[in-house]
Amino acid sequence: MRSGHLGRWAAVTGALLLTGACSQATGLAGVSAASPTTPTPTGTPSVTATIPSPVPQSAEEPPKGDDPVKVPPPKLSKYTYTFPVKGCETTYQRKLLVLPKTTIWAGQGCAFVAPIGGVVDEVNVNNRWKPSTDAGADREGRFVTIIGDDGVRYLGGHLDSVADGIEPGVRVKAGQLLGRVGRSGNARDTGPNLYFAISWKTGPSFWWVRRGMVKPWDYLDAWRSGNRTLSPREETLALRAKLGETPRCTVQCSSKKTSRPAKSEEPEAQTDQPEVQTGEDVAPAAITAGP
Numbered sequence: 537m538r539s540g541h542l543g544r545w546a547a548v549t550g551a552l553l554l555t556g557a558c559s560q561a562t563g564l565a566g567v568s569a570a571s572p573t574t575p576t577p578t579g580t581p582s583v584t585a586t587i588p589s590p591v592p593q594s595a596e597e598p599p600k601g602d603d604p605v606k607v608p609p610p611k612l613s614k615y616t617y618t619f620p621v622k623g624c625e626t627t628y629q630r631k632l633l634v635l636p637k638t639t640i641w642a643g644q645g646c647a648f649v650a651p652i653g654g655v656v657d658e659v660n661v662n663n664r665w666k667p668s669t670d671a672g673a674d675r676e677g678r679f680v681t682i683i684g685d686d687g688v689r690y691l692g693g694h695l696d697s698v699a700d701g702i703e704p705g706v707r708v709k710a711g712q713l714l715g716r717v718g719r720s721g722n723a724r725d726t727g728p729n730l731y732f733a734i735s736w737k738t739g740p741s742f743w744w745v746r747r748g749m750v751k752p753w754d755y756l757d758a759w760r761s762g763n764r765t766l767s768p769r770e771e772t773l774a775l776r777a778k779l780g781e782t783p784r785c786t787v788q789c790s791s792k793k794t795s796r797p798a799k800s801e802e803p804e805a806q807t808d809q810p811e812v813q814t815g816e817d818v819a820p821a822a823i824t825a826g827p
Contacts, residue, residue, distance in 0.1 A: 613767035615652060615686045618711045619760045620732055622647040628732075630753040635787055637691075637733040637748030638756065644728040646717040648692045649710075651759070654684035656706045656714075657737060658746070661698050663720040670722065671791040673743040676731050677721025680714045681746060683737050686769040691746055693731035694723040732756075734768050736776050744785040749775055 619626075624646035628638045658681040665674040676693025680702055683689055696718025708714070717730050733748030734755070740746075750772050758766035 609763040609765075612763070612765045613686075613769065615684075615765065615767050615769070616710060617652050617755070617759045617764050617767070618649065619756065620649055620651045620690070620692060621717065621730055622649045622711065622713075624717075628753065628756060630757075632751060635733075635748045636751045637731060638752050640717075640730040640732050640756075641727060642717045642730060644716075644718060645696060646728075646730075647713050648680070648695060648715045648717055648730055650682055650684075650708045650712045650714055651690050651710065652682075652684040652686060652688075653710045654682045654686075654690075654708060656702055656704050656708060657681045657683045657689060658740060659698060659703055665721045665724075667722070669791050672747075672785075672788055675722045675788075676747070677723065678715065678718070679721075679731070682708060682714070686767055687736070688750075688768055688772050689735045689737050689746070691731065691733040691735070691748070693733075694718060694721050694729055696720065696728070734772065736772055736781065738782055742782050744787070744789060745782065747788075749779075 621640055621642045624642045626640050626642045626646075628640040630638075658679070660676075660679050663677045665671065665677055676691065678695040678698060679691055679693035680695065680698055681689055681691045692714060694717070695715040698715045699713045702708070702714055717728050719726065719728050721731070723729060723731070732752055733746070734750040734752045735745050735748060738745045750768055752768070755766055755768050758764070
């Protein structure tokens with residue numbers, strides 16, 4: 537090669553090397569300081585994910601706890617009572633209407649049972665009530681009273697019948713049959729019911745005491761709902777101490793007066809002093825101030 541051509545080739549080659557050296561950034565030898573080129577994504581990115589299915593509401597069960605602990609009702613007295621109508625649906629009044637007693641509505645023939653153990657005091661198996669006289673002593677028709685072991689007297693009246701063997705002086709247990717619900721006495725024009733009254737022991741001539749002195753519905757509510765130890769003893773004692781054993785009659789005391797019957801007519805039986813069998817010769821538990 538000619539020397540002229542070699543000189544021009546060397547000059548061109550030197551210029552190219554100089555240009556490349558000037559275009560490099562300052563840095564470590566052999567390392568480029570230029571930022572790497574990141575490819576720009578094109579199109580919509582595809583996302584793949586697993587989404588858990590919702591748990592159905594019905595599948596969520598609350599944690600199971602222990603069974604509830606059954607707590608018996610508190611013992612309020614040493615006596616145990618039972619509701620006086622057994623084996624039948626009943627309703628009764630819970631308010632004072634005329635006398636402090638209640639009318640327990642029940643089906644004809646339902647069982648009237650002793651609300652507490654005790655001794656039979658009075659029994660009337662004859663229905664002597666007449667609307668023409670409306671004698672106060674006869675208004676309950678057929679009835680049974682007992683003196684409970686708590687010293688309280690309980691009356692069940694308007695009976696259809698008195699149970700066999702129930703007579704004054706007989707010992708009975710709580711729940712024992714005393715008679716059957718009916719419509720005797722002045723209940724003859726009503727539905728069958730039990731006249732239920734609470735009082736204290738008196739002689740048969742003080743019939744208004746027998747008809748009820750203590751409001752009974754709170755005790756009936758308790759005995760029916762399961763609190764069988766709620767006792768009317770204290771309330772009965774307090775009322776007897778206040779009024780006396782034989783208070784005078786104040787409510788529904790008078791009988792209807794009738795004119796003298798003609799000679800050809802049969803006179804009506806005297807009803808002011810009924811022939812009620814009583815346990816006067818027996819000494820059932822009378823109310824005392826002791827426990």
